[in-house]
Amino acid sequence: MKTYKIALYPGDGIGPEVIAEAERVLASVQRKHGFTIDYVRLPWGYEYFQKHGKVVPDDFLEVLRPLDAVLLGAVGWPEKIPDHVTLAPLVKIRQTFEQYACIRPSRLLPGVRSVLAGKGPDDIDFVVLRENSEGEYVDSGSRFHQGRDDEFALQTAIHTRRGVERILRFGFEMARKRRKRLTMITKSNAQRYAYTLWDDLLELVKPDYPDVAADKLHCDAAAMDFVRRPERFDVVVASNLFGDLLTDLGGVIGGGLGLAPSTNTNPERKYPSMFEPVHGSAPDIAGRGIANPVAAVLSAAMMLDWLGEDAAAATVRGAVEATLAAGKHTPDLGGTLTTSQMGTALVQTIETSA
Numbered sequence: 001m002k003t004y005k006i007a008l009y010p011g012d013g014i015g016p017e018v019i020a021e022a023e024r025v026l027a028s029v030q031r032k033h034g035f036t037i038d039y040v041r042l043p044w045g046y047e048y049f050q051k052h053g054k055v056v057p058d059d060f061l062e063v064l065r066p067l068d069a070v071l072l073g074a075v076g077w078p079e080k081i082p083d084h085v086t087l088a089p090l091v092k093i094r095q096t097f098e099q100y101a102c103i104r105p106s107r108l109l110p111g112v113r114s115v116l117a118g119k120g121p122d123d124i125d126f127v128v129l130r131e132n133s134e135g136e137y138v139d140s141g142s143r144f145h146q147g148r149d150d151e152f153a154l155q156t157a158i159h160t161r162r163g164v165e166r167i168l169r170f171g172f173e174m175a176r177k178r179r180k181r182l183t184m185i186t187k188s189n190a191q192r193y194a195y196t197l198w199d200d201l202l203e204l205v206k207p208d209y210p211d212v213a214a215d216k217l218h219c220d221a222a223a224m225d226f227v228r229r230p231e232r233f234d235v236v237v238a239s240n241l242f243g244d245l246l247t248d249l250g251g252v253i254g255g256g257l258g259l260a261p262s263t264n265t266n267p268e269r270k271y272p273s274m275f276e277p278v279h280g281s282a283p284d285i286a287g288r289g290i291a292n293p294v295a296a297v298l299s300a301a302m303m304l305d306w307l308g309e310d311a312a313a314a315t316v317r318g319a320v321e322a323t324l325a326a327g328k329h330t331p332d333l334g335g336t337l338t339t340s341q342m343g344t345a346l347v348q349t350i351e352t353s354a
Contacts, residue, residue, distance in 0.1 A: 002035045004307055007063075007070040007272070012045040012086070013281025014291035014339075015073025021293035021343030022071065022300040025319070028350045029304070029312040040067060046077040046086070055081070056089045061096055064272055069303050072276035073296060077283050091139075094132050097271035099264035100163065101170050102130035102243060103302070104278060106230075106250035106260065111325035112333060116227060116253050124254050126233035127174065130243025131167040132264055134158050137240045159194045159239070164201045170267060171237040172209040178234050182214045185222050185238035185246065198239070223249060251278050258292025258332045261299035263306065275303040289338040292330040294320055297346060319349040 008023065010016035023039075030036055040063070044056045055075070057063070064070060070093070076086045093099070108114050108124035116124075141155040168184065175182045184202050188195035199216060206214045217225065219242045225232060226249050238246055251260030260278035277295030285291055298320060304313035328345045329335025337345065 003038055004035065004068045005038045005040065005066070006303075007042055007067050008039045009042040009044060009070055010073040011075040011281060012047075012077050013074055013283045013286040014279075015045070015075065015281055017073075017286070017289070017291050017339050018277065018293040018296035019071065019073040021339060021346070022296040024343050025297050025316060025346050025350065026300055026304075028347045029309075029315050032315060032350065033309060033312040035309060035312070044089075045075055046081055049081055049085075055086055060089060061092070064093065064097075067272045069272050069306060070274040071300060071303060072274055074277065074279065074281035076281040079283065091137055093274060094264050095134075095138075097266055097274075098133060098268070099266050099271070099273055100131060100133040100167060101265040101267055102132035102262060103174075103265055104128045104130060104243070104247040104250065104260065104262040106247070106254035108254050109259070109321055109324050111321075111327060112255040112259065112329075114253055114255060116230070119230060119253070123231040126230065126236060126250070127178070128236045128238060128243055128247045128250055129167060129171045129174065130247060131163060131237075131239050132243075133240075134160060134163045135240035157194055157239075157241075159197055161197070161201065164198055165205060168201060168205045168237055169208075171235050172205065172212050172214070175212045175214075175235040176209070180212050181234035182209075182212055183222070183233060183236050184214070184216045185219050185236060185242045186216045187219050187242070189218060194239075219246070222246060226250060226253060247278055256292070256332050257295065258330065259294050259298070261295050261302055263299070263302050265306070273303075273306055275299040275306070289340065290331045291339045292332050293339050293342055294324075294330075294346075297343075315350055315353065316346075318353065319346045322349050322353075 010019040049055045105127045108121045136157040138158045143153045145151045171182050186195045186198050188199050251257045257279035262278050264274040266273050277299050301313045301316040323345050330337050330342050
């Protein structure tokens with residue numbers, strides 16, 4: 001029987017609540033499909049910070065390096081610890097482990113209403129690929145003369161030919177397996193160095209994929225078209241910052257952030273990949289039992305795909321779709337199920353399926 005070694009990193013806020021339900025679902029498909037998961041449980045985050053003055057131990061990368069994958073809940077408690085302190089280890093994980101392909105699907109499922117009037121499941125089914133290792137999230141810059149009238153901040157984005165080209169090629173390969181359409185997000189009308197590099201590399205790579213229709217769209221126009229005509233999108237490739245912004249919008253039009261999964265992927269499999277819901281830690285609803293665990297569950301399904309457990313991943317997705325189509329919803333979707341009750345509904349669907 002195949003065994004996978006997985007880091008379970010619940011984190012803060014609603015993170016532990018949604019990860020608990022994802023773990024229940026994973027336990028169910030393990031029994032059904034004949035594999036096992038050996039968890040390394042990581043008590044990192046705000047509580048760890050209270051005890052040790054830091055959110056992760058100094059050797060956190062070495063703890064993660066030998067594992068097959070990381071399943072993350074959410075991190076952050078802004079009222080108690082600055083977000084840039086909380087998020088620094090996650091950015092370090094993404095960059096050190098070359099998790100350069102952040103995959104964030106936006107798909108409206110049957111039984112769920114979109115915020116967009118007149119749009120249904122046939123209209124909203126696309127994937128945003130966020131370049132996850134460089135761009136605007138490289139820690140390059142500083143603040144100068146802090147507290148003085150002449151204070152200023154310098155923040156430098158770094159875009160490399162290697163980084164942009166590899167995410168574009170990853171996107172083209174994904175588009176070949178979907179509807180054969182790729183849209184690259186740019187802002188070269190205002191960012192004359194960084195995004196003209198993106199534009200040029202799109203033109204360089206595009207001839208290698210003649211079967212994929214490719215175009216580019218400025219980030220502001222993309223945001224408008226996500227709302228106006230989401231059906232035009234299939235695979236969207238964007239920089240770190242633009243991808244981060246667009247995927248929150250994509251999650252909302254796909255039914256809400258409670259349904260939006262993601263991966264931070266090292267395609268070469270040299271390092272572990274990390275799987276997490278797009279939503280944050282939502283401290284305002286933590287402990288109330290109303291958080292939607294579906295995004296965490298679907299992130300776990302993406303992890304199963306990555307591990308090669310395709311049948312188990314399909315079982316999880318099928319359970320999510322059947323449960324939502326049956327009208328079993330948490331409060332964010334207009335329902336009454338608690339976090340735990342939604343987990344129970346998903347497990348029952350799995351265990352009664354053929």
